[in-house]
Amino acid sequence: MxxxxxxxxxxxxxxxxxxxxxxxxxxxxxxxxxxxxxxxxxxxxxxxxxxxxxxxxxxxxxxxxxxxxxxxxxxxxxxxxxxxxxxxxxxxxxxxxxxxxxxxxxxxxxxxxxxxxxxxxxxxxxxxxxxxxxxxxxxxxxxxxxxxxxxxxxxxxxxxxxxxxxxxxxxxxMLLQSDLTRTMKFANREKTCTNCRKCEDICPMNLRARFESKGPDCTNCNLCAEACTTELGKGNTLFHFHDPEPETAVQ
Known part of the structure; x- marks a missing residue:
């Protein structure tokens, strides 16, 4: 959703x-x-x-x-x-x-x-x-x-x-992004990726989405996540936005 x-x-x-x-x-x-x-x-x-x-x-x-x-x-x-x-x-x-x-x-x-x-x-x-x-x-x-x-x-x-x-x-x-900048993260912990490559086919920037989505060329358009959902079924995707949080100092 x-x-x-x-x-x-x-x-x-x-x-x-x-x-x-x-x-x-x-x-x-x-x-x-x-x-x-x-x-x-x-x-x-x-x-x-x-x-x-x-x-x-x-x-x-x-x-x-x-x-x-x-x-x-x-x-x-x-x-x-x-x-x-x-x-x-x-x-x-x-x-x-x-x-x-x-x-x-x-x-x-x-x-x-x-x-x-x-x-x-x-x-x-x-x-x-x-x-x-x-x-x-x-x-x-x-x-x-x-x-x-x-x-x-x-x-x-x-x-x-x-x-x-x-x-x-x-x-x-590229000059302004930092460790706190949002990235598109690919996670395949349960090994459910079918290697369909729909995420790569849909990428407007012609990126290898599973490996390059965290790079500076990714535009966070979310099309790879939608393609993954289409392959794995509604509500299932291996792509998720990752918003890093600033590290807090240890007291």
Whole structure:
């Protein structure tokens, strides 16, 4: 039950994060260059009050980093578009090489277009982008092509390797995590593991879940625990979150 609640909460947060991103092309959240203000769901923050939304964004980032020190790479599994992409393309049913290639390209195109438009629309509404592009405006064309090409390069060519080796948040998480950071623990004391490898097949980060879930690349998405439950039956899983407690001094 705890795993189900965790997954439902994670899916809810993922959905909300995608909706926030999609609100930008619709100009619910954007920077209005003409009005020199930030628009946030109907409210306007000019030069004198722009501090408030910016402070909120910084506070949210600090909250995510702070929670990561205790709960692990929550940003990755709950908010990051790359992780959502990896969950789509690294499903077990996409395992065959020929089928997976088409899936990767399809989702890469969708995510690259979405993220490119999100960034451009934060500063310019879509109709302005079309007019500028039609008139041959090099800055808007160059920025759009560079963003789209960069995202396609990451989604098609690097995928989880970017998360492990190139993501700035991954570096921050590695620096901040400690012996008190939550990990996903695999325990097979009663030797009930069937070696089905469903935990490895479902892992978005392509980890050997039974051996690498305690490492810095695990995002605590809980998919391995759910796959294990599917194999061993309801309520049975060999994967559990482990929240270390600080050691108390011996009196």
């Amino acid at each position: 705890a795993g189900d609640l965790y997954t439902k909460r994670r899916r809810l947060i993922q959905t909300l994060s995608v909706l926030v991103l999609l609100s930008i092309p619709f100009r619910f959240f954007c920077f209005d260059l003409d009005g020199e203000c930030i628009r946030l769901f109907g409210a306007e923050f000019g030069l004198a009050t722009m501090f408030y939304p910016l402070f909120g964004i910084v506070a949210l980032l600090l909250l995510v980093v702070g929670m990561g020190m205790k709960k692990g790479r929550l940003f990755c599994s709950h908010l990051c578009p790359m992780h959502l992409f990896l969950e789509k393309v690294n499903r077990p049913k996409n395992g065959s090489a020929s089928h997976r290639k088409g899936i990767v390209w399809l989702w890469s195109l969708l995510f690259s277009v979405m993220l490119t438009e999100v960034i451009l629309s934060f500063f310019q509404p879509l109709e302005n982008q079309i007019k500028l592009a039609a008139s041959g405006n090099l800055p808007i064309l160059g920025t759009g092509v560079a963003l789209f090409g960069g995202f396609m390069f990451l989604f098609v060519g690097y995928q989880e390797r970017f998360c492990k080796k190139g993501c700035p948040y991954a570096l921050i998480q």
